[in-house]
Amino acid sequence: MTRLGKACLSGDLGENRYREGIKWLKRATESADAMYNSAPYQLGLMYETGYGDDIFKDESYAAELFTEAAGLGHPEASYRMGEAYEHGKLNCPRDPALSVHFYTGAAEHGHAAAMMCLCAWYLVGAEPILEKDEEEAYEWARRSAELDYVKAQYAVGYFTEMGIGCRRDILEANVWYVKAADAGDERAKQRLQAIRLAVSGGTPMDVAPPKNAKMRKSQSKEDKECAVM
Incomplete structure (x- = not known):
């Protein structure tokens, strides 16, 4: 019918x-x-x-x-x-x-975009019904990234570069940034360029905001989506 x-x-x-x-x-x-x-x-x-x-x-x-x-x-x-x-x-x-x-x-x-929306909710929490949980946010982003969702690939790169909800790993971050950049994500291209500059004379923290600047509890969900999503 x-x-x-x-x-x-x-x-x-x-x-x-x-x-x-x-x-x-x-x-x-x-x-x-x-x-x-x-x-x-x-x-x-x-x-x-x-x-x-x-x-x-x-x-x-x-x-x-x-x-x-x-x-x-x-x-x-x-x-x-x-x-x-x-x-x-x-x-x-x-x-x-x-x-x-x-x-x-x-x-x-299996809805990749919904996984990223859950990631955003867990980044900030929604008390009292949902506690902030960076590890859960990372897990949903990674599941979405493994479905080739480009925004999630960038987010996982950012999480692993900054150590948000996971162990900090610049090499793994680079892998995810490359995947996102190959799919046309401009932010991923910028992060790759920043990492290359850091390798040649600085550190990634010199060219990216430190974790604390992104994860203040008072910051709004929309602000974090701008940084990560």
Whole structure:
């Protein structure tokens, strides 16, 4: 039903089947289960922005549909709800506990971006529901990096260069920076250049902020994301 609905909406089965596509997608949503869990997410995307003459923009209902899909194990829906509760999107309140809950659901299903969002939460903590834990932050970043997520590769390089949540290791940091730089990450290229300069006459700490400057408890999550994410 999901595939038929999407085919009607995309025009793959001919023109003028728009309403039929919506009908099948709604029926698929009503029948969604853990194996076939994408229909609520797809329908939620339509309500998030509005679609055609029949589906009006309704962000609250989109959030309901994403939540339904997330409960059935849809990783992208879980990630979107993690974002919603972190930033107050889709008419959702800012709620660190629910944000961490949904990001964790997405991360456990292999969603690399959600892993990095968990990394960010663990870097700063969210008392009283989540204690700051740099080692846990590093572990989530590394899991994401091993899935070739470029932002995570840079972050792991930075963590290992500075010794954040792990043993400080400039050689390993260089390996991760090279991976990120090869994928086009400009910050990784800058760190590699700084390390080369340090090798020729200084130390990496001369050209990068010391760990304490990045990890003050009073610093905001957004500030740390600028430095590491």
